[in-house]
Amino acid sequence: MKRFGKKKELYLSDRQPLTPLGVVLLIVSYLILFGWAFIIIWPLTNMVISAFNGKQEKYLILNSIYEFSFKHFRYLFEETLYLTWVKNTILIAVVTALLTLLIVSFTGYAYSRFRFKGRKASLMAIMLIQTIPTFAGITAYYTLHSIVSDVVPGFSRQMMLILIYAGGGIASNTFILKGYMDSISTELDDAAKIDGCSNMxxxxxIIMPIVRPMLAIIALWSFIGPFMDYLLPRVLLTSPESYTLAAGLYTLMNNRETLNQPAFAAGGLLTAIPIVILFAALQKQLISGLSQGSVKG
Known part of the structure; x- marks a missing residue:
């Protein structure tokens, strides 16, 4: 005999239906997300509009009449050292990313797979280094540059900036990459050594193909750093010809002689192009690297 009763609803998962309080919290979460997105998108939208607005003069006027023009971009290339700043920034960013990747890949592997004296103490030192703000060492950077430049002729302040960026990146990324490598089973190492593979x-x-996604992230953030940093280039670099993009573009905001806020917006828009290109180039590595490396051929 069939039993007739209330038909139970079926769910595709074990997740329970939302309670009234859960619905309220979900709505609040969406409101917070929409508000946060508006806070981010609104300034970016105004920056793009102002960069192409020919009616803008030296100051940004959000409600001004719009007229499409490239005059602010022409001002950047003709009246400023923008191309020199781009060259300086890309050089510093590329060298910083390569140097950071080269050293971090070895230090992360060493801390993850080898046990040696002083390992825990040095890891603790790496963690403590991250608590010291970069600007606290500006005086030490000046002193170190003067010492090194006396020993190594031609050691420029840009080289010093590269060492500072790479040094900070090595300290933080070593700890991150070491934790990522710890999640990789050592059985893969043992199987490879049985087949006659050396540690290198x-x-x-084995290790490099598996950690490729994390290396791509480290490379991306190491490359972005010099584009975003303003304080160190402004303090360490003394001539406009040696400025990076952040320090150079800021002269369009704080200098009465070169004040041009719409040109600053145009420069900020162009600054994003190398970063977007690198992200697009590394996107495949971020996705495909997870499924490669552990398959033995």
Whole structure:
């Protein structure tokens, strides 16, 4: 005999239906997300509009009449050292990213796979280094540059800036990459060593393909750093010809002689292009690297 009763609703998962309080919290969460998105998108939208608005003069006027024009971009290329700043920034960013990747990949592997004296103490030192703000060492950077420049002729302030960026990136990313490598089973290492692989071959053939997504992230953030930083280039670099983009573009905001806020917006828009290109180039590595490396061929 069939039992007739209230038909139970079926769910595709074990998640329970939202309670009234849950619905309220969900609505509040969406409101917060929409508000946060508006806070981010609104300034970016005005920056793009102002960069192409020919009616803008030296100051940004959000409600001004709009007239499409490239005059602010022409001002950047003709009246400022924008191309020199771009060259300086890309050079510093590329060298910083390569130097950071080269050292971090080895230090992360060493801390993850080897046990040596002073390992825990040095890891603790790496963690403590991150608590010291960068600007606190500006005096030390000046002193160090003067010492190194006396020993190594031609050691420029831009080289010093590269070492500062790379040094800070090595300290933080070593700890991150070490934790990522710890999640990789050591059985893969043992199987490779049974086949006759050395430690370097294990590192190159097994570990590197698996950690490729994390290396791509480290490369991306190391490259972005010099584009975003203003304080260190402004303090360490003394001539406009040696400025990075952040320090150079800021002269369009705080200098009465070169004040041009719409040109600053145009420069900020162009600054994002190299970062977007690098992100697009590394996107494939971020996705495909997760599924490669552990398959033995």
């Amino acid at each position: 071959q294990v590192y190159r053939l």
